[in-house]
Amino acid sequence: MNNFIKKEICTALDCVGCGVCVSVCPQRCISMEENKEGFLYPVIDIEKCINCGLCEKKCPQNMAHNTETSKFYMAWHKNREILMKSSSGGVFSALANWILDRDGIIVGATFNSKTREVSHELINEYRQLDELRLSKYYQSKTEHIFPLVREQIKQGKLVLFTGTACQIAALNSFLGKLDIKNLITLDVLCHGVASKKVVEEYIKSKEKEYGKKIIDFRFRVKEGKEGWEAGSGTRMKLFFTDGTSVTQDKYTDTYFVGFNSNIFLRESCYNCKYCGQERIADFTAADFWGVTNKRVSKQQLYDGVSVLLVNTDKAKKILPDLSSTLNVVDIDPMEAIPYNRAFERPNSRPEERASFFELLEKKGFDGAVKQLNSRYYRNITIKKILKKILPNGVYKNLINKG
Numbered sequence: 001m002n003n004f005i006k007k008e009i010c011t012a013l014d015c016v017g018c019g020v021c022v023s024v025c026p027q028r029c030i031s032m033e034e035n036k037e038g039f040l041y042p043v044i045d046i047e048k049c050i051n052c053g054l055c056e057k058k059c060p061q062n063m064a065h066n067t068e069t070s071k072f073y074m075a076w077h078k079n080r081e082i083l084m085k086s087s088s089g090g091v092f093s094a095l096a097n098w099i100l101d102r103d104g105i106i107v108g109a110t111f112n113s114k115t116r117e118v119s120h121e122l123i124n125e126y127r128q129l130d131e132l133r134l135s136k137y138y139q140s141k142t143e144h145i146f147p148l149v150r151e152q153i154k155q156g157k158l159v160l161f162t163g164t165a166c167q168i169a170a171l172n173s174f175l176g177k178l179d180i181k182n183l184i185t186l187d188v189l190c191h192g193v194a195s196k197k198v199v200e201e202y203i204k205s206k207e208k209e210y211g212k213k214i215i216d217f218r219f220r221v222k223e224g225k226e227g228w229e230a231g232s233g234t235r236m237k238l239f240f241t242d243g244t245s246v247t248q249d250k251y252t253d254t255y256f257v258g259f260n261s262n263i264f265l266r267e268s269c270y271n272c273k274y275c276g277q278e279r280i281a282d283f284t285a286a287d288f289w290g291v292t293n294k295r296v297s298k299q300q301l302y303d304g305v306s307v308l309l310v311n312t313d314k315a316k317k318i319l320p321d322l323s324s325t326l327n328v329v330d331i332d333p334m335e336a337i338p339y340n341r342a343f344e345r346p347n348s349r350p351e352e353r354a355s356f357f358e359l360l361e362k363k364g365f366d367g368a369v370k371q372l373n374s375r376y377y378r379n380i381t382i383k384k385i386l387k388k389i390l391p392n393g394v395y396k397n398l399i400n401k402g
């Protein structure tokens with residue numbers, strides 16, 4: 001007999017998959033299991049459950065969270081080598097360095113290229129920072145991490161916990177008290193997350209397209225003519241077993257077309273409680289997509305710039321210390337907000353989301369994304385044909401009018 005049932009700890013549409021419920025259950029009768037979309041949800045072994053209610057009480061989605069009003073800056077790392085290894089301006093690295101200089105611990109999302117698992121892990125060495133750098137645009141597993149973080153805090157270690165805002169909320173509700181002196185939090189402004197299954201299906205499609213096996217991949221690269229500028233850093237780079245690699249075109253790559261059209265995000269992301277300018281972490285980092293060459297040099301646009309939000313008194317005190325590794329300049333919030341939807345509200349759930357996962361089974365990843373974004377792909381094809389047949393000036397005029 002199967003005793004595992006899907007009792008709701010919070011509503012399924014709200015569950016962010018953090019696994020706090022797993023960590024707090026005194027009976028150890030909750031496990032995280034993948035649903036058919038590949039997202040993790042808690043499942044309770046009802047025979048062992050003693051109905052203590054702790055899982056519901058500690059679930060971050062069942063409680064309100066304190067937020068703080070932020071001060072907006074733009075920031076970029078002074079060391080170009082580190083900057084080029086970071087998603088935007090290397091804010092994470094500057095803060096992580098500050099913690100490691102004080103013998104602290106860093107917690108963040110690591111990627112295992114063999115298992116393709118993204119999971120939160122603890123590190124305490126500078127050379128391990130590469131494992132945490134770069135955005136992985138699918139959900140990081142966290143259910144194991146909260147007790148380990150509590151242990152480090154209890155031992156008096158300085159801890160930097162990084163992740164999406166729902167993961168910061170999860171940590172706060174697990175720890176149960178706010179303003180812990182030796183805990184600093186940084187959230188990465190978040191558009192939403194995909195599941196591991198979605199990424200595996202994307203990789204399968206690309207292996208079919210290129211006729212060879214993929215050994216590794218990155219969601220962010222600063223290379224080519226554009227580097228980071230105007231969204232060009234968010235491109236998929238695929239590494240093959242034969243030692244070759246390819247960087248996908250940012251306009252047509254099915255992963256980012258699907259991700260940016262929001263057709264395979266976790267259900268909770270369409271109703272995210274953590275969007276907006278009032279934040280729950282000490283610091284928030286984002287891409288400064290609104291920056292132009294009136295504000296920074298052309299080189300800087302190539303290399304990358306972050307938006308840095310300083311949200312709490314604790315963060316305000318640390319900020320001056322970061323100036324040894326980070327350039328930090330005041331900005332008007334309106335220079336950043338209009339270019340980053342998560343500063344205002346969550347992404348809407350498109351009608352097409354309902355059919356994506358069915359189509360995925362029938363047509364594979366590329367087929368499903370292309371069918372649900374057929375108008376977008378048609379327009380791109382038309383533009384490519386016009387570019388080929390029209391003189392450059394005429395083409396540019398036409399595109400700018402359209």
Ligand SMILES: Cc1cc2nc3c(=O)[nH]c(=O)nc-3n(C[C@H](O)[C@H](O)[C@H](O)COP(=O)(O)OP(=O)(O)OC[C@H]3O[C@@H](n4cnc5c(N)ncnc54)[C@H](O)[C@@H]3O)c2cc1C
Nearest residue numbers: 086087088089090091092108109134136162163191286287
């Ligand atoms: C899922 C996701 C969605 C995002 N959406 C947006 C967006 O809509 N707009 C925007 O401006 N920025 C977004 N970002 C943030 C942005 O990509 C950069 O992470 C941010 O600008 C910090 O830059 P950095 O140069 O300091 O980065 P890096 O040094 O590359 O930052 C690495 C940090 O990201 C964390 N991280 C990486 N992957 C994950 C993951 N899967 N889950 C949790 N934490 C992770 C690591 O723990 C580490 O703290 C998103 C990031 C993620 C992970």
Ligand code: SF4
Nearest residue numbers: 025049050052053055
């Ligand atoms: S009610 Fe208590 S025992 Fe039952 S699953 Fe939740 S935490 Fe575990």
Ligand code: SF4
Nearest residue numbers: 015016018019021059
């Ligand atoms: S604690 Fe986290 S994983 Fe558990 S039900 Fe709540 S949101 Fe979902």
Ligand code: SF4
Nearest residue numbers: 165166190192269272
């Ligand atoms: S959009 Fe919100 S709910 Fe979804 S992963 Fe990001 S912070 Fe969490």
